[in-house]
Amino acid sequence: MPLVKDQRHSPFIDFPPEASSLAIRGLSLAYGDKQALNNLTLRVPRHRVTAFIGPSGCGKSTLLRVLNRLHDLNDEVVRGGEVRLEGEDIHAPEVAVAELRRRVGMVFQAPNPFPMSIHDNVAFGLRLQGGLSKRKRDDIIEWALRSAALWDEVKDRLRTSAWSLSGGQQQRLVIARTLAVGPEVLLLDEPASALDPISTLKIEELIRNLKSHLTLVLVTHNMQQAARVSDYTAFLQDGELVEYGPTETLFTNPRLARTENYITGRMA
Numbered sequence: 001m002p003l004v005k006d007q008r009h010s011p012f013i014d015f016p017p018e019a020s021s022l023a024i025r026g027l028s029l030a031y032g033d034k035q036a037l038n039n040l041t042l043r044v045p046r047h048r049v050t051a052f053i054g055p056s057g058c059g060k061s062t063l064l065r066v067l068n069r070l071h072d073l074n075d076e077v078v079r080g081g082e083v084r085l086e087g088e089d090i091h092a093p094e095v096a097v098a099e100l101r102r103r104v105g106m107v108f109q110a111p112n113p114f115p116m117s118i119h120d121n122v123a124f125g126l127r128l129q130g131g132l133s134k135r136k137r138d139d140i141i142e143w144a145l146r147s148a149a150l151w152d153e154v155k156d157r158l159r160t161s162a163w164s165l166s167g168g169q170q171q172r173l174v175i176a177r178t179l180a181v182g183p184e185v186l187l188l189d190e191p192a193s194a195l196d197p198i199s200t201l202k203i204e205e206l207i208r209n210l211k212s213h214l215t216l217v218l219v220t221h222n223m224q225q226a227a228r229v230s231d232y233t234a235f236l237q238d239g240e241l242v243e244y245g246p247t248e249t250l251f252t253n254p255r256l257a258r259t260e261n262y263i264t265g266r267m268a
């Protein structure tokens with residue numbers, strides 16, 4: 001992936017606009033008096049995995065939630081700056097939030113399948129969109145379950161309750177449900193932190209595979225996980241972007257002492 005400026009001495013990587021999916025500029029956010037994000041500027045490259053890491057409370061989830069406008073209903077939130085998805089301002093008045101959330105899907109820490117069958121979970125968003133024949137819908141459901149590496153485990157019991165699946169399978173079902181409506185970006189907020197090690201590895205493999213056609217943004221507490229799955233890593237502290245670079249560089253040769261102290265565990 002080409003970079004737009006000499007990265008040897010800068011703690012910030014950058015990408016040309018045509019290689020980025022999301023462009024965040026001068027983004028600040030406060031919950032009432034509590035400043036959570038402070039003047040963040042970064043671009044998220046298309047069809048790559050970008051990890052947000054940093055100590056608890058540094059603003060990782062807040063930043064992720066801005067990207068599909070999950071703060072909209074919180075009257076306390078005051079935001080400044082802008083976020084562009086493929087060049088379009090996501091906060092512009094003409095943007096339909098439901099369509100934005102279709103394009104920018106989100107998966108949370110705890111798997112949250114709906115109380116319905118495996119099939120109906122994946123069909124849910126497709127039915128809301130309407131306009132598809134049953135045959136076409138079933139093809140998309142199979143494609144989404146295959147893309148989420150779940151098809152072989154559920155193809156003979158699509159009509160059973162989603163809650164009969166294991167936690168790891170439920171999380172892959174939620175990913176399939178999100179994929180079914182054709183997002184361009186997938187936001188993952190600690191997607192494996194409630195899962196056992198084997199399920200975690202499956203989710204990580206899935207994340208790596210999905211970047212062939214999706215842009216992925218991963219919030220994780222687990223630095224080994226960020227190192228295993230992401231191409232680029234942004235380190236946040238106290239609501240500020242401290243360093244942003246190729247994951248390998250950030251973990252083996254960080255530019256700043258603050259980053260090094262965090263990744264070596266010298267700072268909680």
Ligand SMILES: Nc1ncnc2c1ncn2[C@@H]1O[C@H](COP(=O)(O)OP(=O)(O)OP(=O)(O)O)[C@@H](O)[C@H]1O
Pocket residue numbers: 031034035036054055056057058059060061062063221
């Ligand atoms: N709904 C909210 N109302 C008020 N303050 C909030 C709210 N959500 C988060 N905060 C505060 O904003 C700051 C950033 O929180 P955020 O959850 O984004 O951090 P984080 O890096 O994701 O933390 P963690 O790793 O613990 O999940 C914290 O000080 C947090 O207490």
